[in-house]
Amino acid sequence: MFRKSVWIPILIAVLFVMGCGLFYGRQVAHQEPIKIYKPVEVESKPKPPPPGETHESGHWHGDEWHAEPHETHAPAPQQETDAPVVEVQAPPPPQEEVDPPQSTPIPPERDPDFVNPTSTSSNPLFADGVPEHLQCPPELIGAYFKEIEPETLQRLQQIGVEIIDQWNPNRPLTEVYPAFIEAEKWYRGNTDPERAGLGWAGHRIDWQLQLSLDYPEISVLAQEDPHRSFYMWRVEIGEWSPDFNVMRLSDGRTFRTDADKKYVFTSSTYTEKEDGGFTSSTSTSTKGPANGDPNAEVIEINLDTITNEELEALSGWNYNINPYTTGAYQLGDHR
Numbered sequence: 001m002f003r004k005s006v007w008i009p010i011l012i013a014v015l016f017v018m019g020c021g022l023f024y025g026r027q028v029a030h031q032e033p034i035k036i037y038k039p040v041e042v043e044s045k046p047k048p049p050p051p052g053e054t055h056e057s058g059h060w061h062g063d064e065w066h067a068e069p070h071e072t073h074a075p076a077p078q079q080e081t082d083a084p085v086v087e088v089q090a091p092p093p094p095q096e097e098v099d100p101p102q103s104t105p106i107p108p109e110r111d112p113d114f115v116n117p118t119s120t121s122s123n124p125l126f127a128d129g130v131p132e133h134l135q136c137p138p139e140l141i142g143a144y145f146k147e148i149e150p151e152t153l154q155r156l157q158q159i160g161v162e163i164i165d166q167w168n169p170n171r172p173l174t175e176v177y178p179a180f181i182e183a184e185k186w187y188r189g190n191t192d193p194e195r196a197g198l199g200w201a202g203h204r205i206d207w208q209l210q211l212s213l214d215y216p217e218i219s220v221l222a223q224e225d226p227h228r229s230f231y232m233w234r235v236e237i238g239e240w241s242p243d244f245n246v247m248r249l250s251d252g253r254t255f256r257t258d259a260d261k262k263y264v265f266t267s268s269t270y271t272e273k274e275d276g277g278f279t280s281s282t283s284t285s286t287k288g289p290a291n292g293d294p295n296a297e298v299i300e301i302n303l304d305t306i307t308n309e310e311l312e313a314l315s316g317w318n319y320n321i322n323p324y325t326t327g328a329y330q331l332g333d334h335r
Contacts, residue, residue, distance in 0.1 A: 117141065118206055121213040122179075125167045130213060134159055134167075136206040144195045145203040156205065160212050160219060168216040173331060177324040180215045181236045187211070188237060220331055221324065227259045227290075228317055235319045242319040247287065251303050258316035259290035260297070267303040 049058065050065055058067040118136040119129055145153065184200060191202030201207035212219055221229050234240040245256050250267050257263060265285045273279060289296040299314055323329035 114138065118210050118213060121210070123167065123169060123214055123216065125169050126213065134163060134213070136209045141206045143205050144192070144197065145199070145205060145208075146197055147195070148205070156209065159209065163212050163216050164219050167213075168220065170331070171217055172327075173217060173221065173324040173329065174327050176215050176217050177322075180211065180218050181233075183211060183214065184233070185237055217331060221329075224331065225329065228323070231259065231317075232319060232322060232324065236322065240319075245316055245319065249303060250283070250285070253303075253308070253311065255311060256316040256318060257287055259288065260293070261316070262289050262296045262298045263287040264298060264300045265303055266301070 053065065053067065058065055116135045116138065118134075119132075120126070121130055140148065140152070187201035187204070187207045188196075191204050191207075193202075196202030196204065199208065200211050231240065231244070235242050235244075245259070246254055247257060249255055249265060255263075263286065265287070266282060268282050271279045271281075301311070301314060317323075321328070
């Protein structure tokens with residue numbers, strides 16, 4: 001019993017190994033044998049030169065003999081073919097991304113022939129020239145107010161304050177106002193409309209500063225009579241009609257308003273009843289102020305009772321009349 005249990009598995013394993021060996025041997029026997037070739041060097045002899053020639057007097061190019069040394073013979077031109085020639089270029093080496101060198105910009109040298117346009121003025125107090133600290137900074141010439149920083153604007157405002165305080169000849173408005181309007185018309189006609197703003201000279205810095213240098217009395221006027229001088233200026237340069245402040249009331253009369261006042265109009269309407277008598281209704285309308293000031297002066301007008309003379313007395317300025325050129329307004333009287 002013990003022998004069979006041990007030797008029968010061993011016999012089966014031996015038979016399996018022998019079967020695998022026979023199968024592998026048959027596969028190898030049918031494969032082509034591997035051949036190894038040994039390279040053979042063949043000695044090539046140079047072709048002898050033609051009769052009367054030597055290797056020193058010429059050389060062969062294929063089957064054609066050339067009677068000159070090989071070094072001086074130019075290669076034969078290549079024959080043209082119809083095959084397209086494709087030029088292959090190697091790709092450029094990758095470039096490293098390098099940040100451009102940071103350098104401090106060098107300010108341009110000052111032009112020795114530069115003449116600041118605000119260095120002279122028609123103001124008689126600047127007969128010897130405008131002091132340099134009151135002139136327009138060269139870097140701001142041609143710039144507009146909306147293009148500068150608040151700090152620069154404050155510096156320019158300080159220049160305007162000094163001009164009014166120390167360089168104002170106090171000439172009559174009747175003398176300087178017409179000249180101011182003529183200059184203003186030229187400035188506004190030559191400003192850049194895409195950069196200009198609402199203000200003297202279209203808010204171009206050097207031109208507006210020039211107006212302040214030439215006519216400091218107009219700067220004082222803008223402080224004393226701000227609303228009327230602003231609207232009068234718009235009328236004089238041709239942008240507004242002198243009747244821009246005229247309104248038609250509910251009773252058919254006309255009335256001129258002031259921009260800094262609030263007007264409250266009341267009126268009654270009467271309707272006859274079928275059985276006799278009348279019914280009345282009261283309506284109210286409000287006008288202004290133009291700047292929306294909640295503390296503006298309020299003018300109440302009852303259209304049922306006010307006379308034409310009283311209505312005229314409460315009316316605003318008629319801008320067909322210029323108080324500055326007619327002498328109706330004197331500087332200093334309204335401070």
